[in-house]
Amino acid sequence: MFINVISGELAGLGVAHLISRHGGTAIIEFFAGPEVDVQPRYEVPLASIRATTITREERIFSPIQGGQFWRVGRCVDGEGELIQVQFPNEEVLSLPASEVFVRWRRMIPSPERYLARLITETPIFAHARQRFVQSLVAQRASALGMTAALSSAIELEPHQLEVARRVLYDPIQRYLLADEVGLGKTIEACIVIRQFFIDRPYDASAMVLVPPSLVEQWTEELEKRFSLAAEMGSGLNVISSDSLEEIEALMSEIELLVVDEAHHLTSESAEAGRLYEVLRRSLSEA
Numbered sequence: 001m002f003i004n005v006i007s008g009e010l011a012g013l014g015v016a017h018l019i020s021r022h023g024g025t026a027i028i029e030f031f032a033g034p035e036v037d038v039q040p041r042y043e044v045p046l047a048s049i050r051a052t053t054i055t056r057e058e059r060i061f062s063p064i065q066g067g068q069f070w071r072v073g074r075c076v077d078g079e080g081e082l083i084q085v086q087f088p089n090e091e092v093l094s095l096p097a098s099e100v101f102v103r104w105r106r107m108i109p110s111p112e113r114y115l116a117r118l119i120t121e122t123p124i125f126a127h128a129r130q131r132f133v134q135s136l137v138a139q140r141a142s143a144l145g146m147t148a149a150l151s152s153a154i155e156l157e158p159h160q161l162e163v164a165r166r167v168l169y170d171p172i173q174r175y176l177l178a179d180e181v182g183l184g185k186t187i188e189a190c191i192v193i194r195q196f197f198i199d200r201p202y203d204a205s206a207m208v209l210v211p212p213s214l215v216e217q218w219t220e221e222l223e224k225r226f227s228l229a230a231e232m233g234s235g236l237n238v239i240s241s242d243s244l245e246e247i248e249a250l251m252s253e254i255e256l257l258v259v260d261e262a263h264h265l266t267s268e269s270a271e272a273g274r275l276y277e278v279l280r281r282s283l284s285e286a
Contacts, residue, residue, distance in 0.1 A: 002097065003028060003049045010042060012230075015054060015102040021046060031101040034061050034070040035113035040104075054078030054102060060085045061101040061119075072121045088122040106202070148195035153225045156191075160184045164191040176262065186221065189258050194226045196256050197235065205235050206256035209247065209275075212240040214260060244274055251282035 001018040005011050005028070019027040019041065026049055029041045054060070058075040062085065073093075076084040082094040114120065143149045144165050149156055159179075167175050167188075177185045189208075197204045210218050218238045223229040228236055237254075239246055241264065251257075257279075259265070265276045 002052050002054060002102075004052045005044060005048055006050050007048045008044065010044065011048075012105065014105045015052060015058075016104070017097070017101075018049070030104040031061065032106070033103055033108060033114075034063070034101075034119050035110065035117060054083060054100070058102055061103065062095055062099050063101075070117070070119050072119060146191065146195055147198055148191045148226070151198075151227065152191065152194060153227075154187055156187070157184060160188050160191070163188045164195070167192050168195055173256075186218075186260070189260075190221060190226045193222065193236070193256065193258060194228060197228060197231055203235075204231070204256070205254045206237070206258070207247070207250055207254045208236075208238045208258045208260065209241045210238060210260040211264065212242055215240050218260065241275055242271060244271075244278060247275070248278050248282075251278065257283075 002015050003018050003026075004015065005013060010030075013030060016028040016030045019029050021027070024046050025043050026046050027041060027043055028049065029039050032040055054075045055078060056075055058078065060073045060075050060083070062071045062073065063069070064071060071087055073085040073087040076086050076092060078084075081096070083097060083100045084092060084094050085100065086092045108114070139150055140147060144161070146161070146164060146168060149161060149164065160183075163177065163179075167173055173192075177188055179185050179188075193206055193208070196206060208218055208222075215238055219232065222236065222238065223232060232238070237250060239250070241247075241259075241261075259279070265272055265279070
């Protein structure tokens with residue numbers, strides 16, 4: 001039986017096999033790849049999983065000779081007890097679910113092991129996507145490698161791209177963006193944030209401190225224009241600058257801090273003084 005994890009740390013990793021269930025928990029097994037000798041198993045709450053099917057054209061791995069070799073094909077029909085899979089040379093087989101594996105959505109740690117074990121697909125796919133890959137490489141080159149600039153719903157000005165590039169390329173990323181009003185400081189900061197999450201898809205943590213009146217605006221910008229809705233509230237938090245207890249609790253966990261309207265920290269008010277001290281102490285300990 002195939003399942004998806006819909007909540008918790010394992011959510012979004014794709015299709016897994018249901019191994020067993022007992023009481024309110026289940027043992028599930030993801031497929032990390034044919035080059036992995038022991039596949040990752042987890043015990044999860046039953047309420048966190050849902051039965052699923054394999055979608056058409058999904059890449060399928062199927063073992064032969066007891067797992068010594070693997071075949072790679074595409075799903076034709078992923079519903080029912082038998083899964084129809086098309087392999088190279090138009091060979092279509094109906095396989096039981098126990099012989100059908102879909103790799104989880106984590107990066108391949110060692111692609112050279114695929115080649116060493118001859119786990120390859122037909123070259124037709126490589127030829128078909130060659131022009132697309134060339135176009136993608138050209139796009140990334142034009143954006144100086146900053147994929148955040150290409151994958152956001154914005155129209156970048158050259159100076160904004162240069163600011164984001166300078167910040168991202170610097171190994172010590174402590175910057176004060178002090179452009180004139182209307183020149184796009186928010187966009188520059190959001191590009192940096194999005195690129196941070198692109199580069200660290202599994203463990204990125206960032207906090208954006210903003211005046212209370214701007215929390216909603218920043219949240220909407222990051223979700224809609226920079227496609228960070230999934231990260232909001234987990235790895236990414238937009239917090240009002242007057243929520244000192246929440247800020248102090250999260251400071252030890254974050255790796256990227258963005259402070260909007262930072263000049264407010266120089267105010268002589270008691271609130272600004274306390275916020276400045278929390279940030280100063282946390283950053284000096286980092």
